[in-house]
Amino acid sequence: MDLQTSVHDLRGRMGRSYFVDEAVEQYLGGLQPAPGSCVTGLLAGQSSPQRDFVVLAVQTPYRESEGQPKASRGVSPLDDIDVEWVTEHAKQVSRMLPGGLCILGLFLVTPPELAKDAQNSLKRLIFAMEKYITKGRLWELSEEDVTDRVTLHICSKTKKTVCKTFDVKDPKSSAKPADWKYQTGVSSSWPMLTCSVEVDLLIPLTGSSSDNTDKCMKDGLGRWAKQIEAAYCLINGRQALDDSELISGQKKNLKTAHRQTLPARIFVSDEQSELDERSSALVRVCSGSIRVRGVVHCRAYIHNNKPKARHAAQAIKRDIINTVCSRVEMFLEDLLINEGSHKGLCSGQQALPRRVFAPMPISGLSVCDYMFPDESTADVAERLKEMLDCETPEEDIDTSLESKQLFSAVSGSETTDSHSDDSTKHATSEVQAENPKIQKASQYYAGVAVAAGIALLATATSLLYLNE
Amino acid sequence: MVLSEECDIIFRLKAILEFACQLDNPNGAQSQSTISKTFQDLQSKVSSKNIVFTVCNSPLLIWPNTGFQSSVESLTEASACGDILQYIESDDGGSKKSSKKREKKKSGPTVVNMKLLFEVTEPAGNEAPSLIQVSTQQHCVKMPLPLDCVLSVNTDESLSTVCTGLVKAINKQLADMEEVVLQYRKGSSFLVPQPFHFQLPEPAGLTTVIYSAGVPDSQLQAVREDLHRKFKLPSDRPYLRRANAFHFPDAAYKDGYLRNPHIHLNPPNLEDAKLYLVQGVYSYHHYMQDRVDDDGWGCAYRSLQTICSWFQQQGYVETAVPTHTQIQQALVDVGDKEPRFVGSRQWIGSIEVQVVLNQLLGVTSKIMFVSQGSELATKGRELANHFQTEGTPVMIGGGVLAHTILGVAWSETSGEIRFLILDPHYTGGEDLQTITDKGWCGWKGPEFWDQNAYYNLCLPQRPKII
Numbered sequence: 001m002d003l004q005t006s007v008h009d010l011r012g013r014m015g016r017s018y019f020v021d022e023a024v025e026q027y028l029g030g031l032q033p034a035p036g037s038c039v040t041g042l043l044a045g046q047s048s049p050q051r052d053f054v055v056l057a058v059q060t061p062y063r064e065s066e067g068q069p070k071a072s073r074g075v076s077p078l079d080d081i082d083v084e085w086v087t088e089h090a091k092q093v094s095r096m097l098p099g100g101l102c103i104l105g106l107f108l109v110t111p112p113e114l115a116k117d118a119q120n121s122l123k124r125l126i127f128a129m130e131k132y133i134t135k136g137r138l139w140e141l142s143e144e145d146v147t148d149r150v151t152l153h154i155c156s157k158t159k160k161t162v163c164k165t166f167d168v169k170d171p172k173s174s175a176k177p178a179d180w181k182y183q184t185g186v187s188s189s190w191p192m193l194t195c196s197v198e199v200d201l202l203i204p205l206t207g208s209s210s211d212n213t214d215k216c217m218k219d220g221l222g223r224w225a226k227q228i229e230a231a232y233c234l235i236n237g238r239q240a241l242d243d244s245e246l247i248s249g250q251k252k253n254l255k256t257a258h259r260q261t262l263p264a265r266i267f268v269s270d271e272q273s274e275l276d277e278r279s280s281a282l283v284r285v286c287s288g289s290i291r292v293r294g295v296v297h298c299r300a301y302i303h304n305n306k307p308k309a310r311h312a313a314q315a316i317k318r319d320i321i322n323t324v325c326s327r328v329e330m331f332l333e334d335l336l337i338n339e340g341s342h343k344g345l346c347s348g349q350q351a352l353p354r355r356v357f358a359p360m361p362i363s364g365l366s367v368c369d370y371m372f373p374d375e376s377t378a379d380v381a382e383r384l385k386e387m388l389d390c391e392t393p394e395e396d397i398d399t400s401l402e403s404k405q406l407f408s409a410v411s412g413s414e415t416t417d418s419h420s421d422d423s424t425k426h427a428t429s430e431v432q433a434e435n436p437k438i439q440k441a442s443q444y445y446a447g448v449a450v451a452a453g454i455a456l457l458a459t460a461t462s463l464l465y466l467n468e
Numbered sequence: 469m470v471l472s473e474e475c476d477i478i479f480r481l482k483a484i485l486e487f488a489c490q491l492d493n494p495n496g497a498q499s500q501s502t503i504s505k506t507f508q509d510l511q512s513k514v515s516s517k518n519i520v521f522t523v524c525n526s527p528l529l530i531w532p533n534t535g536f537q538s539s540v541e542s543l544t545e546a547s548a549c550g551d552i553l554q555y556i557e558s559d560d561g562g563s564k565k566s567s568k569k570r571e572k573k574k575s576g577p578t579v580v581n582m583k584l585l586f587e588v589t590e591p592a593g594n595e596a597p598s599l600i601q602v603s604t605q606q607h608c609v610k611m612p613l614p615l616d617c618v619l620s621v622n623t624d625e626s627l628s629t630v631c632t633g634l635v636k637a638i639n640k641q642l643a644d645m646e647e648v649v650l651q652y653r654k655g656s657s658f659l660v661p662q663p664f665h666f667q668l669p670e671p672a673g674l675t676t677v678i679y680s681a682g683v684p685d686s687q688l689q690a691v692r693e694d695l696h697r698k699f700k701l702p703s704d705r706p707y708l709r710r711a712n713a714f715h716f717p718d719a720a721y722k723d724g725y726l727r728n729p730h731i732h733l734n735p736p737n738l739e740d741a742k743l744y745l746v747q748g749v750y751s752y753h754h755y756m757q758d759r760v761d762d763d764g765w766g767c768a769y770r771s772l773q774t775i776c777s778w779f780q781q782q783g784y785v786e787t788a789v790p791t792h793t794q795i796q797q798a799l800v801d802v803g804d805k806e807p808r809f810v811g812s813r814q815w816i817g818s819i820e821v822q823v824v825l826n827q828l829l830g831v832t833s834k835i836m837f838v839s840q841g842s843e844l845a846t847k848g849r850e851l852a853n854h855f856q857t858e859g860t861p862v863m864i865g866g867g868v869l870a871h872t873i874l875g876v877a878w879s880e881t882s883g884e885i886r887f888l889i890l891d892p893h894y895t896g897g898e899d900l901q902t903i904t905d906k907g908w909c910g911w912k913g914p915e916f917w918d919q920n921a922y923y924n925l926c927l928p929q930r931p932k933i934i
Contacts, residue, residue, distance in 0.1 A: 198591035202488060204608035232522065232529075232585055237539070239527050267520050267529075267585035270486045270612075279681035281487070281611035281658035288604060289490065294597030327597060352597040403594045 016148055016165050017179040018104075020045075020054040021186040021363055027057045031109055033156050038077045038118075039109040040086050040125065042093055045186075046100050046303050047146035048311070053303055054104060054150075055187045055363045058389050060089050078114055078121045086125055087132040092387050094133050095326045096367045098357075099193070099300025099319025100312075103133060105150030105165075112157050119175065122151035123166060130168040136218070136329070138225040139321050142314070150178060187363050191247065191260040191307075193235060193300045193316045196401075199224075199324055200293045204286040217290065217328065225321045232267040233313035240264075240313035245306055259364065264298075264316045296323050297355055297401040301365055323368075327352045330370060351406060356380055357398045361390040371399070477549060478577050478674065479619045480716070481521065481634050483584030485510055485642075487613050487649075490606040494656035503653070507646040510613075514584070514638050517592075521631065524581040526555040532631035549630045550623025552580060576717040577620065584615070584638070607656050616663040617641055620674045637676075644678045652680045659683065665714040668707060672699045677708060685709045685786065692934050704932040709783030715749070725751035725777070726898050729890075729909040736877050736886040736911045744852040745875035745888065747859030751777035752909070753789070754894040760792055763895055765813045768870035769795055770892035771863040772821045775872070775928055776829060778861055784931055785829050798827040817865045818924035825928055836925040841866065841917035848878035848885045854927050861890070866923030869893070873925070877911065886911045 024043070033039040041059035045052065063085050086106070094103050106125050110118045126149050141147070147169040153162040163180035167173040203220030205213055233240040240246075247260070300315035331352050353370035358380070360367050367388060369380045377394040384392045489506040491499045513519070521530040529539040536545035543551060617637035621630060645661040652659045659680040668675050677695065679688060692708045701707050721727060727749055735743055753773035755763050762769060769792050776789045790798070796812070799805040804823055816824075818835060825831040838844055854862065855875055862873040875888040894908040903909050917923065 195589040196591055196594070197588050198593075199588075199597065204490075204606075228588075231588075234529075234539070239539075265587060265589045267522075267587050269583060269585050270484055278612060279660050281609050281660070283494075283607055283609050283656045283658070286490070286606050286608040289602050289606070289608065291600040291602075292597070293600060294595045295591045295593060296597055324597075328599070331599060347601050347603045349598050349600045352599055354596060403596050405594070406596050406598050 015176055015178045016146075016150070017051045018054055018150055018163065018181065019051060019186055020180060020182050021056075022182055022184050023361060023363055024054055024057045025182045027361075028107065028109075028154060029159070031059060031154075033109050033111075036077060036111055038081060038111075038114065040081055041107050041109075042090055042103050043105045043107055043150060043152065044093065044097060044101055045104050046102070046301065047104060047148075048303055048305065048307070049144060049146065051305065052104060052146070052148075052150070053186050055101070055365060056360060056388075057107060058089075058093060058387070060086050061386050061389070076114065076117065078110070078117055081121060081125070083125060083128050087129045089387070090129045091133050095322075095330075096369055096387060098366060098368055099298065099317075099322070100302050100315035101365070103129070105152065107152040107154060109154045109156050112155050115153065115155055115162075118153045119151075119162075119164070122153060122164075123175065126151055126166050127168060127171065136325075137322075138218075138222050138325055139229055139318055144311075148176075148178075150180075151175070152180065187301065187303075187365055189259065189304050190301045190365065191262050191304065191312075192365075193262050193264045193302065193312055194298065195264040195266065195316060195320075196295050196297050197266065197320050198295050201291065203290045203292070204284065205288045205290060206284055206286055208287050213290075214332075217332075220290075221292075221325055221328065225325075227268045227270075228266065228317050228320055230268075231317065232269075233317065234265040234267075235309055235312055235316075236262040236264075238309065240309040242310065244309050246302065246309045246312050247304075247307075262312070264300075264313070266317070266320070292324065292328065292352070294352070294406075295402065296320070296327075298323055299357070299366065299368070323355060327355075327370060334372070349406060351404075354399070354402045354404065357401065358384055358392045359396055361388070366398075369397075373404070476577055476623045477553075477621055478579045478716070479549070479582060479621065479630055479634060480579055481582045481584060481615070481617045481619075481638065483615045483638075485513075485584075485613045485615055487609070487611045489609050490602075491609060491656065492604070492606055494607050500650060503650060504646060507642055507649075511639050511642050513586070514642070515635065518587045520585045520587055521582050521634065522585055523552060523556060524583060525557045526552070528552065528555050529585075530627070530631060532635050536628050536631060538627070543627060545626065545628030545631075547627050548624045549621060549627050552627070553578065553623075556580065579716050579718045581718075582634075609656065609658060611658055611660055613642070613645055614660070614662060615641055616665070616676070618665055618674055618676060641676065641678070644676075648678045648680055652683065664710055666708055666712055667714045668699055668701065674714060675699070679710065685711075685783070689934075696934055701934075703934060705930060706783035706934050708934070711781055711783035711786070721751075723751070724898060725753070725757075726900060726903070727751055729900055729903050730874050730888055732900065732904050733888075733910065738877050738879055738884050738886060740881050741877045741879040741884060741886075742852075743875060743877050744855035745859075746778070746855060746861050748778065749781045750774055750861055750874075751781070751789070752890060752898075752903070753777065754892045754908070756895045758791070762792060762813070765815055766792060767892040768816045768818075768821060768863065768865055771861075771870050771872040771890075772816075772824060774890065774892070775821070775825065775861050775863060775926075779829055779831060779928070782930075784831070784933070787828065790824070790828055794828070795824050798824045802827050815870075817870070818863060818926040821863045821865075821926045825926075831931060832929050834927045834929060836927060838866075838923045838925075840919065841921050841923060842914070842919040844887075844917050844923065845885055845914035846883075848876060848883060849880075851876045852878050858927065858930050860928040860930065862928075863926040864923055865926075867918040867921035869918075874909075886913055887916065889916065 031039055039059050041057055043054050044056040045054040063082060090103050106122060106129065108118050108122050130149060147167050148165040149168050150163060150165050161180060163178045164175035165178045166175060201220060201224050203216055205216045235246065298316060298319045300319045302312040302315055351373045353372050355368050356371055357366045357368050369383055371380055377397045377399065380397050381392050381394050384390060487506060487510065489502055491502060493499065515533060517534050519533060521532055522528065527539065528543065531537040538544070540555060615638060617634060619630060619633045619637060641663060648661040649658060659682050661678045662681050663676050663678055665674055665676050695708055696703055706712055729752055751774065753770045755766060755770065772795060773789050779785050780789060793810060796810040799820055800807050800809055802823055804820065822833040822835060825833055836850065838847065864871050864873055870892065872890040872892065873887055874890050877886040889910060889912050891908045894903065896902060
């Protein structure tokens with residue numbers, strides 16, 4: 001082996017390869033930063049052990065109440081980058097990505113004179129972002145999960161790009177070079193996994209403080225998440241356990257126009273090992289309970305570079321877990337903003353936000369959003385514009401997958417010995433009568449009074465999940 | 469243990485279902501109906517279309533409640549249940565059906581292990597997700613119900629019959645568990661109901677009984693008496709103690725001792741002779757086990773341990789097999805030996821064995837004395853009777869050796885006799901092949917005994933308890 005090939009081999013082995021959709025190239029090329037300023041943004045797609053795919057780029061939304069840009073006071077525009085805002089944007093966008101897709105990294109457009117310092121900024125940002133997004137996540141990374149995140153620096157003058165990766169598992173890691181290649185239709189043939197999942201969790205609440213409620217919710221949801229992670233999975237009727245390929249007998253060059261939809265089926269067992277060794281029941285006095293109930297629609301994409309069945313199963317399972325947790329999180333965040341504490345979590349039934357889907361710009365994949373009961377597709381379209389920087393006609397927003405019809409709840413759960421054993425069943429399709437006004441969730445997305453809102457949000461999310 | 473000739477396959481379905489309910493007042497009158505309602509909900513759950521049986525180590529999934537569906541096309545409701553075996557991977561990689569019959573002389577029934585799963589996808593409805601909060605103070609009760617159902621069938625029984633049978637068995641088990649839980653509940657203290665399987669004489673066959681965890685066998689006398697009446701079992705020996713639970717052929721013994729090595733032997737070729745063997749299960753105890761180097765002095769101790777293991781496994785005692793030290797201490801406690809006996813390497817004989825069995829296990833024994841080893845050949849009738857009525861292992865000591873007699877082959881007409889001997893002098897590991905090949909467990913003729921020495925035999929008697 002001559003020196004040249006071996007060096008190339010080494011680099012190839014050391015560096016990751018990013019296959020990037022042309023639509024991203026167009027988007028990045030179209031960015032017009034104000035002279036002397038920087039633009040940050042997110043890169044989203046899917047990682048696999050061999051290679052990575054980027055299907056979406058979105059610049060960080062404009063933050064209104066910025067006041068005087070510090071740059072004009074002689075401070076570098078790089079220091080002007082609002083890390084909190086970038087990471088908050090990343091979190092909001094990651095909630096909008098179906099399973100299999102996640103935030104893979106960040107891009108930063110700077111004028112040529114800042115190119116050198118840009119790398120430091122990118123490193124700071126990427127670690128901060130990863131930390132913020134993964135806080136409170138209820139599933140664990142497996143050994144096979146790729147922990148490299150990509151940083152892309154673009155010079156606003158020459159349009160030259162520098163692509164590097166950082167291993168976010170290791171705070172001391174240094175930047176590694178990576179390949180950035182544009183291709184057409186990177187995700188056009190990616191199969192889509194779907195399923196509708198019935199959720200019915202009863203979470204007892206011990207203690208009365210709001211911290212306790214959060215901990216109980218996290219524990220309860222966490223146990224359910226483990227059940228889902230451990231569940232048996234069939235994809236398109238076949239077992240999804242071993243190393244077998246997801247779609248066997250596939251021809252090499254699959255660029256068909258038609259995207260396969262693969263139904264997934266999930267089977268759980270009730271086994272909870274911490275209960276196994278008991279000889280008596282676990283009895284706790286609870287101040288109440290929370291029941292999360294209903295049918296959620298789930299979706300995941302898997303790349304079509306010989307994907308393994310179990311990676312596909314993992315993607316759809318993570319989507320199931322994420323969608324339930326995101327909604328509960330959003331609901332509680334909303335309550336905090338409106339009511340200031342969990343005293344707002346009143347008895348009775350309240351609707352959780354509903355999941356809707358919309359087409360992602362150009363790539364043909366879909367993104368999702370959550371609609372509170374008092375919202376409309378117009379609100380969703382507004383959020384898509386703000387968070388994903390894309391115009392979506394309202395008729396393209398699919399609200400049909402999850403219904404508005406609430407479960408007819410017996411007041412108090414069915415398995416209590418309170419006197420309301422029998423027919424206090426009331427069919428509720430609107431629950432608003434009972435509840436205080438639930439303000440538009442979109443309020444805290446919008447730019448207005450955002451600084452205060454985000455600060456509250458940051459406190460809320462750190463209250464919700466104990467700091468690791 | 470007599471296994472039914474008919475049964476080729478045992479289907480065993482296990483699952484842990486969570487029992488969860490909220491009680492406003494655990495001591496109130498309403499709580500019982502809440503508990504019953506919770507069990508009923510569980511019964512509905514297992515009768516619903518969402519449940520799936522999965523066969524362990526195979527890709528097979530069966531939906532029993534949707535007019536029978538299986539994930540393997542060639543298996544339909546009319547298929548013989550024996551056809552399942554070819555889809556099951558046994559531990560050595562081959563399929564169960566094609567695995568070679570190994571040393572097992574008696575091939576028992578094949579066990580097909582299954583688990584219960586619940587589908588959460590393909591929901592019946594499409595209700596919007598919501599959060600329902602209840603703010604009343606309640607006792608929140610959570611308990612695992614360790615379901616374990618068995619069904620013994622022939623290989624040609626149809627799959628749909630098997631599945632229907634299993635669904636019925638789960639429902640029955642839930643109902644039985646409800647009864648036991650309610651019976652032993654005190655306020656908000658619940659005991660976990662645990663299923664035990666027992667191989668009873670026909671027609672009962674393989675039967676499941678639910679006992680409450682934490683309630684010892686000694687407190688369940690009345691329950692067992694009822695069941696003995698119900699199943700027409702003899703009232704003088706235990707069938708339904710926890711130790712009598714059926715040992716599934718595919719389960720290993722966790723303690724590492726060999727069980728009943730004698731079943732792998734060919735009986736001696738003796739004309740007109742009948743076999744009179746030990747009944748039930750014992751463990752093989754011998755020199756050097758448990759990191760005790762008793763080579764040269766411990767043979768009678770080991771024989772005694774084998775006998776103790778028999779009483780434990782037939783359900784007569786719950787105490788563990790005693791160590792050398794515990795045996796010695798017992799002899800000191802009754803005044804048979806001086807305190808310095810403990811920790812020594814002194815031999816013991818049949819009388820000491822009798823004393824210890826009485827002291828530690830409450831078991832009485834008969835002593836048989838023969839003045840000369842050659843006389844043992846004439847003891848065929850007595851030994852045959854012993855194995856027929858008591859069926860316990862016999863310790864024999866004499867000359868300078870102790871052995872365990874597990875049975876005799878005796879011809880009433882010719883008087884010819886062979887002795888099935890378990891030799892405690894073996895110093896190797898638990899290697900069945902070596903033990904049977906080299907005669908550490910084997911049939912011996914009358915010449916095996918020292919013809920001139922005198923021998924004492926200790927014949928333990930079964931206590932008449934259930």
